[in-house]
Amino acid sequence: MNGGNNSSRQARRTICCHCEARCGVVVEVDEGGMPRAVRGDPDHPVSQGFVCVRGRAAVDYYAHPSRLNVPLRRCGPRGSGKFEQVPWDEALDEIADRIRRIALEDGPEAVAWLKGRQFAADSKFGGRLMHKFGSPNLGGVGLMCGGPQTAAGALTFGLGAPLPEVVPGVTRLIVLWGQHPSASSPPYWSLIRRAMRTGARLVVIDPRPTLEAKAADLWLQPRPASDAALGLAFLNVIVNEQLWDREFVSRWTHGFEALVERVARFTPEWAAGVSGVPADHMRELARRYAEAPAATLSPGTPNGQGGNALDFERSVWIVLALTGKLDREGCNRLLGPTYGVGNEVAYDAYEELSPRQRARRLGSERFRLHGEGTEILNDAACRAWHGIPYPISRAVLGVSHPFAVFDAIETGRPYRVRALLVQHHNPVGAYNGSARVVRTLASERLELLVVHELKLTPTAILADYVLPAASWMEKPFLLSSGAGTPIVAGEQVVAPGHERRSDYEFCRDLGRRLGQTWHDTVEDVFDEWLAEAGTTYAELIEGSRMLPGTQTRRRFEEIDSGTGDACGFGTPTGRIELKSTVLEQLGYDPLPDFHAPPPLDARFPLHLMTGATRIDATHQDHRHIDSLRTRHPDPIVELDPATATEVGVGDGDWVRIVTAGGRVRQRVRVVRGLGADRVSAERWWYPEQDGVQPPLFGVLDTNVNAHTSVAFEDCDQAYGGLPYRNVRCRIEPVCDAED
Numbered sequence: 001m002n003g004g005n006n007s008s009r010q011a012r013r014t015i016c017c018h019c020e021a022r023c024g025v026v027v028e029v030d031e032g033g034m035p036r037a038v039r040g041d042p043d044h045p046v047s048q049g050f051v052c053v054r055g056r057a058a059v060d061y062y063a064h065p066s067r068l069n070v071p072l073r074r075c076g077p078r079g080s081g082k083f084e085q086v087p088w089d090e091a092l093d094e095i096a097d098r099i100r101r102i103a104l105e106d107g108p109e110a111v112a113w114l115k116g117r118q119f120a121a122d123s124k125f126g127g128r129l130m131h132k133f134g135s136p137n138l139g140g141v142g143l144m145c146g147g148p149q150t151a152a153g154a155l156t157f158g159l160g161a162p163l164p165e166v167v168p169g170v171t172r173l174i175v176l177w178g179q180h181p182s183a184s185s186p187p188y189w190s191l192i193r194r195a196m197r198t199g200a201r202l203v204v205i206d207p208r209p210t211l212e213a214k215a216a217d218l219w220l221q222p223r224p225a226s227d228a229a230l231g232l233a234f235l236n237v238i239v240n241e242q243l244w245d246r247e248f249v250s251r252w253t254h255g256f257e258a259l260v261e262r263v264a265r266f267t268p269e270w271a272a273g274v275s276g277v278p279a280d281h282m283r284e285l286a287r288r289y290a291e292a293p294a295a296t297l298s299p300g301t302p303n304g305q306g307g308n309a310l311d312f313e314r315s316v317w318i319v320l321a322l323t324g325k326l327d328r329e330g331c332n333r334l335l336g337p338t339y340g341v342g343n344e345v346a347y348d349a350y351e352e353l354s355p356r357q358r359a360r361r362l363g364s365e366r367f368r369l370h371g372e373g374t375e376i377l378n379d380a381a382c383r384a385w386h387g388i389p390y391p392i393s394r395a396v397l398g399v400s401h402p403f404a405v406f407d408a409i410e411t412g413r414p415y416r417v418r419a420l421l422v423q424h425h426n427p428v429g430a431y432n433g434s435a436r437v438v439r440t441l442a443s444e445r446l447e448l449l450v451v452h453e454l455k456l457t458p459t460a461i462l463a464d465y466v467l468p469a470a471s472w473m474e475k476p477f478l479l480s481s482g483a484g485t486p487i488v489a490g491e492q493v494v495a496p497g498h499e500r501r502s503d504y505e506f507c508r509d510l511g512r513r514l515g516q517t518w519h520d521t522v523e524d525v526f527d528e529w530l531a532e533a534g535t536t537y538a539e540l541i542e543g544s545r546m547l548p549g550t551q552t553r554r555r556f557e558e559i560d561s562g563t564g565d566a567c568g569f570g571t572p573t574g575r576i577e578l579k580s581t582v583l584e585q586l587g588y589d590p591l592p593d594f595h596a597p598p599p600l601d602a603r604f605p606l607h608l609m610t611g612a613t614r615i616d617a618t619h620q621d622h623r624h625i626d627s628l629r630t631r632h633p634d635p636i637v638e639l640d641p642a643t644a645t646e647v648g649v650g651d652g653d654w655v656r657i658v659t660a661g662g663r664v665r666q667r668v669r670v671v672r673g674l675g676a677d678r679v680s681a682e683r684w685w686y687p688e689q690d691g692v693q694p695p696l697f698g699v700l701d702t703n704v705n706a707h708t709s710v711a712f713e714d715c716d717q718a719y720g721g722l723p724y725r726n727v728r729c730r731i732e733p734v735c736d737a738e739d
């Protein structure tokens with residue numbers, strides 16, 4: 001290991017990148033340049049010294065023996081786990097040659113890119129590489145993660161999702177809808193608790209009895225995947241009880257009459273039948289929200305509800321718009337351009353992708369928000385945002401659909417995809433239908449699979465080249481959303497060990513071989529982004545490490561003064577679209593609706609929820625860290641006591657979760673108050689198992705995604721949101737003979 005300062009023990013301040021909470025941390029580095037300990041940074045304005053178990057275990061994560069140190073090239077059959085060491089230059093030359101040849105033969109769209117939840121600036125680089133190469137097939141977890149929520153925000157407000165801005169002493173009501181911040185964002189949960197101590201009330205909408213639900217003043221416990229019905233009933237009450245803000249609605253919104261007509265039939269009594277939430281509770285929620293002088297609202301998890309995802313998210317944003325709780329202190333805030341946005345947004349080189357190539361994006365013919373819809377939204381937003389390109393949409397709008405990418409590899413339709421590049425991502429476990437993903441990635445039809453990773457995952461083991469990545473401590477950090485949130489910088493703690501390269505360096509080194517221009521270092525890139533703010537990355541690191549967010553846009557004032565089309569919201573009408581003109585233009589229903597999911601039946605009598613976050617892991621990661629694994633050694637399926645009794649199992653027993661697609665094993669945790677019609681299960685486990693395919697680290701044995709639906713029809717039809725949280729299942733005991 002080289003890095004660090006050799007003369008004395010040093011403290012380096014950066015941002016923990018194990019989850020989106022992005023806590024400030026201080027990392028102690030010893031005389032030999034080795035990180036030794038991580039503690040919370042008391043000066044960080046949001047996390048204020050907090051660090052969770054994963055943050056504390058970050059040294060073990062960095063120094064773990066499973067870390068990849070040198071580039072590997074496959075030298076046996078796919079999945080055999082046989083690799084040989086290869087110099088970086090040779091690996092990159094070969095990869096560049098192969099993808100250039102594929103592009104010559106079949107066009108650049110035959111090369112696709114999939115990325116996971118990359119940190120801050122890292123998420124821009126793969127886009128730049130692909131766009132300059134000419135391929136529109138950039139995709140990844142954005143579509144699963146905040147996708148439908150942000151897309152619904154874009155359709156309604158012309159930018160992304162308006163973020164909840166909890167202000168203690170000001171915010172009077174906080175609605176957590178399918179969010180579990182005590183595990184997924186502890187600093188946010190602390191802020192909520194502070195606000196509660198100064199009088200804010202909490203409403204939680206979650207099928208599980210979470211810590212948040214127990215702390216709530218009002219807990220709505222819906223059936224899983226019924227949220228779209230609740231959202232429509234919420235609107236129905238707001239309209240029927242005249243709880244909407246007349247002035248706000250008439251001045252800033254479009255489509256009110258049509259909305260009123262649409263929601264008339266979605267009464268709380270109707271929604272009670274669908275969701276199991278008493279009608280009175282829905283009325284109470286609507287009244288409390290509308291009447292609170294300042295309130296926040298944020299729809300989270302129901303993102304994953306496939307067919308209803310976009311409708312659900314839209315109905316929640318429309319509630320917010322009807323009550324005018326936007327851009328007011330202590331409510332939700334819509335973002336807008338800030339310093340450096342021009343440079344930063346342009347860095348992904350989207351403009352260099354020709355209209356012809358954009359039109360060839362996989363999945364965009366079926367899910368038209370990713371094709372024509374993206375262009376309409378981008379144009380409208382750009383016009384209203386002073387000609388500055390739209391900063392949010394590119395992670396989640398205008399992305400290729402993962403099912404369509406896998407389909408194209410397997411079937412060659414609508415055209416062949418011959419090479420796949422994967423960065424910071426474990427697609428085998430992340431997407432629906434791991435069995436299909438494994439089959440596709442292992443198939444000979446995929447000529448080239450390149451994975452840039454920290455360690456050998458079930459995805460990496462199938463690759464032709466596995467390239468060693470630098471982890472977050474080994475690279476400089478800059479968070480600059482380009483959209484009015486603060487800009488945050490963090491130090492590189494140590495230089496990359498061994499032959500590891502950062503996500504930037506991988507893209508730069510491959511991009512240059514393809515004839516593209518890239519800056520020498522990522523710090524140079526950061527400096528370019530920061531130029532408009534009159535500072536540099538080095539200055540930020542030396543100084544406060546943070547620039548406050550700025551809003552260069554006064555959308556209400558300008559729509560008021562009627563300055564032509566460069567005013568108001570970034571939608572085609574310049575107003576908040578309750579009825580979406582974009583969906584209308586694309587031939588979809590412009591108003592939110594409810595699409596009943598298939599009912600439970602005797603074969604599959606239970607709703608299967610997946611993926612609720614736990615503090616000791618990030619997605620499929622962290623299972624290899626001993627201190628975390630001891631807390632949580634096996635995948636857990638939560639069962640209600642009644643379900644456990646019926647199946648004849650108790651805490652710690654192994655059971656099978658059986659869906660229409662197949663079966664996986666997990667261990668029971670009995671949860672009182674969960675509800676006898678639902679269970680909640682986890683994803684990939686056991687990185688210590690044999691990586692050879694099969695068993696491929698047991699990924700199809702325990703991972704709940706092994707058998708989630710891969711049918712296009714189960715996705716939401718305009719956006720393509722994946723259906724991973726509206727699954728039906730049954731639970732069976734595992735008999736001793738089955739291990």
Ligand SMILES: Nc1nc2c(c(=O)[nH]1)N[C@H]1C(S)=C(S)[C@@H](COP(=O)(O)OP(=O)(O)OC[C@H]3O[C@@H](n4cnc5c(=O)[nH]c(N)nc54)[C@H](O)[C@@H]3O)O[C@H]1N2
Binds near residue numbers: 429457621
């Ligand atoms: N059924 C179901 N499926 C889901 C979800 C669910 O709730 N239920 N959640 C979805 C959501 S919201 C998300 S965001 C996705 C997450 O899916 P992924 O983004 O695939 O998440 P991880 O499993 O954490 O895989 C990330 C990988 O990146 C590697 N890595 C870490 N740091 C770096 C780095 O700096 N550089 C590089 N190159 N690699 C690095 C890690 O070793 C790890 O293997 O899963 C989605 N899938």
Ligand SMILES: Nc1nc2c(c(=O)[nH]1)N[C@H]1C(S)=C(S)[C@@H](COP(=O)(O)OP(=O)(O)OC[C@H]3O[C@@H](n4cnc5c(=O)[nH]c(N)nc54)[C@H](O)[C@@H]3O)O[C@H]1N2
Binds near residue numbers: 177300610619
């Ligand atoms: N510790 C930890 N923190 C993380 C992550 C992590 O993996 N681990 N991942 C990060 C990422 S990429 C993301 S996207 C966020 C996700 O974080 P959150 O948005 O908080 O989402 P989850 O924790 O997946 O689920 C939140 C709650 O939704 C509930 N839920 C499940 N099904 C339904 C439903 O049908 N309706 C309703 N109303 N609620 C439902 C679950 O019971 C759960 O309590 O967390 C980020 N932070």
Ligand code: SF4
Binds near residue numbers: 017019050
């Ligand atoms: S909550 Fe934990 S994992 Fe997430 S950023 Fe903070 S310390 Fe890191």
Ligand SMILES: [Mo]
Binds near residue numbers: 117
């Ligand atoms: Mo996510």
